[in-house]
Amino acid sequence: MTVTTRARAWMVRRADGMVLGFTDHDATLTFDGIRFRPDHGMSARALVQATGLSVDNSEAEGALSDDAITERDVLAGRWDGAEVRMWEVDWTDVSARRLVFAGSLGEIARSQGAFRAELRGLSEPLNAARGRVFHPRCSARLGDGRCKLALTGETFAIQTEVADIKDGRILRFADFPAYDAGWFERGSLLVLTGSAEGLSATVKNDTALPNGRREIELWQGLGIAPVAGDRIRLVAGCDKRAATCLNKFNNFVNFRGFPHLPSEDWIMAPQAGSRRG
Template identity: 70%
Template sequence: MSATTIARAWMVRRADGLCLGFTDHDRALRFGGVEFAPEYGMTARVLVQGTGLSVDNSEAVGALSADAISERDILAGRWDGAELKLWDVDWRDVAQRRLVFAGSLAEVSRANGAFRAELRGLAEPLNAARGRVFHPRCSARLGDGKCRFALVGEDYRAEIAVEEVEDGRVFRFASFPAYEQGWFERGVMSVLDGGAEGLSAAVKNDRALPGGQREIELWQSFGIAPVVGDVVAITAGCDKRAATCRLKFNNFMNFRGFPHLPNEDWLMAPGAGRNG
């Protein structure tokens, strides 16, 4: 492989299976069942690779293209976490290639007609916390395999068409099913149809207004805002307290916290931990 005939080839595969190839060569390259197209302006910053378990770092930059990585898909978060591989390739003979990076994209952003994404190496998951957390509140996520609670039925899930939206973050409904105020706080709003279909966001506030009206405020606006008429599903939230698990969800048998664990004040109390 000659230094004068080396090109870089990128393969990006989204979670939904869409796979795209890019190259900095002036002609398309093909290998591994992927065509690496030259016309999208994909480039990379200096690749920093460490030994051992240190995380590889780099940054991908490219021009937005309606038929490749579109601004709409970036706003919807559809490229976040996509699998990515990078090769050095001899463009005269693509069988002569070397894999130099394998990992995933972090959050993809866009500015001034271009996208930008930090790359995360294969060792990145090793930075995640492991093991059981001893805390009075539950360590499970509502509805996951540890919680085992099924968020189905009208008691814990409401489907309703959008009637009014402000800044893509505050939703108001003139007529809403009768739920306690705050029932959906810490829950999730998911878009079921329209241009934002498939997007989800966490609920910050759930306010019951006079006359059966409701206001749902999200922590962060959708990348693509739902419009009036789009149907959303809102699921109940959990504050991870033992009382909430028992009274709101009747799921205390699966509670993953330690509600009787002494608090920090107990550790400072005179005589704490002494015998007799």
């Protein structure tokens, strides 16, 4: 590969499977079943890669154009964590190429019709905490393989239609089934239809109103707000306490916390646990 025929090509794959390819060459390149367009949808700065397991340091930037990466999708979080691969390629012979980066998109900032995204290398997951946490509250997520609770039927999950929305994060419902007040607090909301389909959020407050109405407040508004008539799925909330696991979910056999651990106050108290002579 000579300098005069060298180009860069990068592929971005979202979690939903959508794939986009870009190149800084002036013509389309095709390899690995991907068309890399000479488009300004995305470009990347020079990579700074260290040996060993340190995190690669780079940025991707580009325009929020309708035919590539749209501001609507960025705001909705659809590009968060997208897979990124970058090659140096000989545009006269695309089989002569070298993979120079593999990782994912990190934090995305937007300004004046453009975006800038952090590129995270393959070693980024090593920064996450590993191992089991010994804590009085449960470490499992409601319904996962360790919790084992089946979120089927309408006891712990429900599908319903939005009647109204306020400030992008307060959703109101009519003819809502009878649930205890606060049943969905700390739970999750998933949009099933409409322009916000696939987006999810965590429930902050769940208020039962008269005449079968319900108000659900989210901790943070969705990037694309649902509208009246959109269908959503609500899952009951879990505060990770042993009493909740037993009384609300009847699932204490799968509780993954340690409710009998002594508190920090007990551990730090003078002569805690000592025998008296």
